[in-house]
Amino acid sequence: MKIQLASSEADIERCYPIVARWREIEKRSQFVRQIQEQQKFGYYFVYLEDDRIEAIAGFHIIQTLARGRVLYLDDWIGETSEYTSGYSRILFDWLMDYAREHSCQSLRLNSSVRNIQAHQFYFKNKMKIEAFQFSISV
Template sequence: MSIQLAESNFQILGCFPVISQLRPHLDQVKFVEQVQYQMKEGYKLAFLEVEKQAVAVTGFRISTCLASGKFLYIDDLVVDEFKRSHSYGQQLFQWLIEYARNHDCKHLSLDSGVQRFAAHRFYLTQRMSITSHHFSMEL
């Protein structure tokens, strides 16, 4: 088992089967191109690999704002639905915390859909707090 940043096209594409479970609207053909585009804006993709297969994937970025200072924001965090209950999510989450600390972040945050009750239980178990409501509108 190892956790690493996806840097090659092969590694990025290897994350698709897992991340598409969270983001089913993604197109496999355009996935690598989309991730590479986002990487130019600071997005990083990391994966937990077991037996040469990604079983948990996270997409994140480091940013700074007036409200929080420097922080790590988790865009995506998902464990393969057939590999859950093996602590892979917790291991990847702990890796994100260490990554944030090693990059001098003061906070780690994410948004989660209101319907994702299992994810909310996981985040609360990881000692996260619900600190705000996220509002949005399509344009």
């Protein structure tokens, strides 16, 4: 088993099947271009592989007045039974280590209010609800 930052086009492309199940991305080439574009702005794309890609995470590190240095988790997707397979915990631990190694004060993410299984995982791993997120289309 390995966890690796996806740096090459081939690495990114190998992650497409797992992402396509949960995100509306029609074409593999569109997915690769999207990740590469986000990487230009500090987005990191990491995958956990154990004979096949089992989980991915996409994140960036930000600095804010209110929260200090933060590892912000944009995307987190697992193959099957993501939150009970053990792969999510392994990837979560890796992300926490990465955050510490890069002097982050916290790891933060947004989660759909409907994703109860994810919420249970977050609470089990000592995360807490600290804010609402509001949005409006422009």
